Amino acid sequence: AQKITQTQPGMFVQEKEAVTLDCTYDTSDQSYGLFWYKQPSSGEMIFLIYQGSYDEQNATEGRYSLNFQKARKSANLVISASQLGDSAMYFCAMRETGSEKLVFGKGTKLTVNP
Amino acid sequence: DTAVSQTPKYLVTQMGNDKSIKCEQNLGHDTMYWYKQDSKKFLKIMFSYNNKELIINETVPNRFSPKSPDKAHLNLHINSLELGDSAVYFCASSRRTGNYNEQFFGPGTRLTVL
Numbered sequence: 310a311q312k313i314t315q316t317q318p319g320m321f322v323q324e325k326e327a328v329t330l331d332c333t334y335d336t337s338d339q340s341y342g343l344f345w346y347k348q349p350s351s352g353e354m355i356f357l358i359y360q361g362s363y364d365e366q367n368a369t370e371g372r373y374s375l376n377f378q379k380a381r382k383s384a385n386l387v388i389s390a391s392q393l394g395d396s397a398m399y400f401c402a403m404r405e406t407g408s409e410k411l412v413f414g415k416g417t418k419l420t421v422n423p
Numbered sequence: 424d425t426a427v428s429q430t431p432k433y434l435v436t437q438m439g440n441d442k443s444i445k446c447e448q449n450l451g452h453d454t455m456y457w458y459k460q461d462s463k464k465f466l467k468i469m470f471s472y473n474n475k476e477l478i479i480n481e482t483v484p485n486r487f488s489p490k491s492p493d494k495a496h497l498n499l500h501i502n503s504l505e506l507g508d509s510a511v512y513f514c515a516s517s518r519r520t521g522n523y524n525e526q527f528f529g530p531g532t533r534l535t536v537l
Binding site for chain 2: 409413
């Protein structure tokens with residue numbers, strides 16, 4: 310079974326609008342971490358935001374925020390005021406307690422239209 | 424002042440050859456990783472080393488052999504290259520301690536096997 314599910318292969322958004330990228334996860338651990346990475350067309354992997362399973366508040370980093378719903382096992386990324394430079398692949402990932410590895414979803418390709 | 428560097432950035436080679444990819448991090452991290460990103464952009468962990476000790480060894484053909492001469496370096500050697508090895512290989516590093524374990528990625532090495 311997939312541990313990280315990103316159901317949107319592609320998303321489109323108009324410049325300056327907000328967009329939500331979906332991520333659901335599957336774990337029986339109580340302690341885990343959730344990450345979002347951005348991969349622009351140039352290929353590098355850029356860390357965006359982190360949410361710990363025990364964090365009571367949703368994580369925010371500038372225009373990025375994470376809509377964490379623990380009971381639903383979802384960790385959606387919200388990008389506010391989209392910019393053309395936000396066009397990229399976005400990956401959700403999870404690290405379970407005691408594991409050093411990140412398990413990635415299949416990614417969502419975001420296109421920001423002018 | 425590159426944090427995680429990989430060489431080469433591009434590698435084109437014939438089937439059956441042996442090749443190596445080098446990775447170095449100057450972040451003082453004690454854990455390093457190799458990930459493979461296939462043509463569909465799916466990222467999967469291959470190996471992880473902590474303080475030169477192998478801690479993750481996913482189901483990877485034994486033609487792939489990681490080597491960690493010290494904490495700052497993790498190289499990947501591939502024997503008898505096959506067409507299916509064509510992919511982008513990412514090196515990453517992180518601190519092992521703490522629940523928050525952001526992984527910093529290198530720029531990737533695009534391997535093409537002809």
